[in-house]
Amino acid sequence: GAGVSQSPSNKVTEKGKDVELRCDPISGHTALYWYRQRLGQGLEFLIYFQGNSAPDKSGLPSDRFSAERTGESVSTLTIQRTQQEDSAVYLCASSLGGGLRNTIYFGEGSWLTVV
Amino acid sequence: SQQGEEDPQALSIQEGENATMNCSYKTSINNLQWYRQNSGRGLVHLILIRSNEREKHSGRLRVTLDTSKKSSSLLITASRAADTASYFCATGDSGGYQKVTFGTGTKLQVIP
Numbered sequence: 001g002a003g004v005s006q007s008p009s010n011k012v013t014e015k016g017k018d019v020e021l022r023c024d025p026i027s028g029h030t031a032l033y034w035y036r037q038r039l040g041q042g043l044e045f046l047i048y049f050q051g052n053s054a055p056d057k058s059g060l061p062s063d064r065f066s067a068e069r070t071g072e073s074v075s076t077l078t079i080q081r082t083q084q085e086d087s088a089v090y091l092c093a094s095s096l097g098g099g100l101r102n103t104i105y106f107g108e109g110s111w112l113t114v115v
Numbered sequence: 116s117q118q119g120e121e122d123p124q125a126l127s128i129q130e131g132e133n134a135t136m137n138c139s140y141k142t143s144i145n146n147l148q149w150y151r152q153n154s155g156r157g158l159v160h161l162i163l164i165r166s167n168e169r170e171k172h173s174g175r176l177r178v179t180l181d182t183s184k185k186s187s188s189l190l191i192t193a194s195r196a197a198d199t200a201s202y203f204c205a206t207g208d209s210g211g212y213q214k215v216t217f218g219t220g221t222k223l224q225v226i227p
Contacts, residue, residue, distance in 0.1 A: 004157070033215065042219035043158075043203065056214045091157060099213040100146035100205060106157030 002026075004107035006092050012113045013082055021077045021110045025094030033093045033104070034067055034077050043091065049075065050098040082114045119204045119218030127224040134191045136221040138204030139184075147180060148205040149189050150217070158203060158217075161189075196227045 005024040013019050025032050034046040045059040049069045060066070064082075069075040079086055089109040096102040119140045128134050138147070146165050150158040164171045164180045164187065171178045177190040191198055201220045207213035 035217070043217040045214060045216045048214040058214075089156075093158075099207045100144075100148055100163065100215055103160040103163070104148070104150075104158075104205070104215060106159070108157045 004092055004094055004105050006090075006107035006110050008110055009108065010111045010113075012115060015084060015114055016081055018078065018080045019082055019112060021079075021090050021092075021112070023075045023077070023092030023094075023107060025073070025075070025092070026105055028072075029094035029096055029105075030072050031095045031098045031102075031104075032069055032075050033095075034075070035091045035093070036061075036088045037091060037109075038088045046077070046090075048098075079112075082112075084114045087112055087114045119206045119216065121202070121204060121218040121221045123221060124219065125222045125224070127226065128194055130194060130196055130225055130227050132194055134194050134198070134223055134225070136189045136202050136223070138187045138189070138206075138218055140187075140204070140206045140218075141185065144182070144206050145213075146207070147187050149176075149178060149187075150203045150205055152201045152203065152220070161202075191223075194223075194225045196225050199223060199225045 007022045030051040032049040035043040047067045048056040064080045067077045089111050091109045093104045093106045095104045119138045121138050148163045149161045152158045162173045164178050175192045180187045201222045203217045203220045207215045
């Protein structure tokens with residue numbers, strides 16, 4: 001596609017429910033990132049996929065968070081048993097290769113509100 | 116964990132003035148990039164500087180890198196109201212397989 005696509009753009013869910021956030025990266029981009037950004041704060045690294053390598057999950061805040069990526073295409077971030085502190089915008093990004101040798105392209109984010 | 120820290124956290128200037136933002140990071144890097152974010156949406160790439168470069172220009176942007184001090188600065192000259200946004204530095208470890216982390220950001224307000 002032309003850019004990184006994320007869905008849904010907005011999601012309101014009840015505390016305790018599970019949510020799935022989807023990211024469709026730019027075609028051909030081997031690297032895919034998920035970040036979380038709480039209101040007025042910086043980007044918090046969650047997980048990084050690079051090609052066929054094992055993902056770097058070091059940023060996932062708890063075992064309620066998981067993410068999958070199908071080959072070098074779509075990724076899904078799943079939050080189980082959502083809590084109010086999970087409310088944030090979840091940003092997905094992709095790049096041609098890992099690290100900072102290439103520009104990282106961001107989606108517009110998925111705003112999650114847990115009530 | 117975040118590698119970079121920007122300062123100041125917030126900056127308010129008049130249109131036409133220059134804006135300087137700083138980024139400090141912790142571990143060795145290969146490259147450093149600066150990004151801009153409008154209204155909490157996706158970030159947009161501004162400029163990349165490699166570890167063997169000391170200064171780079173792009174339009175009204177000037178970036179410096181001091182690897183001995185583990186710091187970088189972003190200068191926006193002749194600021195415009197449209198420059199109002201948050202600015203982040205992005206760093207990665209110097210290893211070949213590296214995640215990218217972002218700093219805490221500087222929120223810039225340019226007053227017309």
